[in-house]
Amino acid sequence: MEFSEWYSEILERAGIYDVRYPIKGCGVYLPYGFKIRRYTFEIIRKLLDETGHDEALFPMLIPEDLLAKEAEHIKGFEDEVYWVTHGGKTPLDVKLALRPTSETPIYYMMKLWVKVHTDLPIKLYQIVNTFRYETKHTRPLIRLREIMTFKEAHTAHATKEEAEEQVKKAVEIYKKFFDTLGIPYLVSKRPDWDKFPGADYTMAFDTIFPDGRTMQIGTVHNLGQNFAKTFEIIFETPDGGKDYAYQTCYGISDRVIASIIAIHGDEKGLILPPIVAPIQVVIVPLIFKGKEEMVMNKAKEIYSLLKDKFRVHLDDRDIRPGRKFNDWELKGVPLRIEIGPKDIENGKITLFRRDTGEKFQIDDNEGLIDEIEKTLNTISENMKNRAWEKFDAFIKIVEFDESKIDEIKNILSEKRGVILIPYSDDIYNEELEDKVEASVLGVTEYKGNKYIAIARTY
């Protein structure tokens, strides 16, 4: 089945997300999908909290004059902003934007908070919904008009070096985040013609979807002093002088959920990394005539043994085991425990790994919890390694010269993936995009060398 068909179908069949909301680019997180979102964003919350960030919350509405303060910024967003023009029947004297991102409300407040260098650094983040009137093809969790899970971090520093350092730290935080989810990535410095509006430069994380197209799943921007000058975030320096703050911001969105689904899934459905799986272990009792009691008792015993350590579910529905297997494989439950009379007699438990499809037996004894924990960790490791293998298979290094353009075009239209061209100044320009009829992701390090990365993107 073709990937985008698989993707839309799985969102519905696995109970993740319902696209039938009557506004284009807006959808509904269903309970199962909401739990995956919650566990996923708990990881980035923890990573940010552990690295000196504080979570805060800013208003969604931005007065027009505030949004328009930084010229580059508003130029980049003016075609995407949703406006509120009325309060009830009363037309507003100042129209209000629904935040497309929150530099302007946050930096307006930072000006009030920052007076002296000891008020810095500020490292805030919020996880909110933002709105962008995307004119390109909208896609569930990938290109939304209401971005329902927008984690945006905003920092302000007393020196240029510290802001540079923060960009590097943010890249490391995102690497840890995506590594925890087993999502492969290429980190590139976006070309100047494709950086964030108002930034000095943008570092971007791109992953590769099963159809070979790349997806920007996170960005880190060095804003320099551009916004600080516009918003007058001025502080007294240690030697009694004055300077504008140096700022960064970095964001991820629902695309992380889309990537977990797309990259780890298979023809049977989702395969969820245990760390974000709403159900990590599902127990399926194999009921045989005359043995119901024995099997159910053992199933309940295993359930109560595991329930404090794992997110475990006992499926005691009165349907055939095969139906239960399909349901939980569709929902990507990483580990299944099957309990039948023969196993009980032999003091065994049968495990089924969703990532490899392999079934094996372990002893039903006091080592059970450790066995389950070990198996879940093995599953996580395997899923990450397998995703990176698929990712690396999509990467092709091509020595560039004009004669190679057709070869590059063919690869990108057939197999897609990412083409890496050894970096050279004289080909790194916007014309290159027209030549190869694809996007220049930017300049990247791959296996120790410097390349220009090119790809068809989402």
Ligand SMILES: Nc1ncnc2c1ncn2[C@@H]1O[C@H](COS(=O)(=O)NC(=O)[C@@H](N)CS)[C@@H](O)[C@H]1O
């Ligand atoms: N329409 C959209 N739907 C879903 N995710 C999106 C959409 N637009 C952007 N994103 C995601 O949001 C991330 C951050 O957006 S951004 O424009 O690059 N950067 C900012 O807005 C900065 N203020 C950092 S928070 C992007 O890397 C991308 O992964």
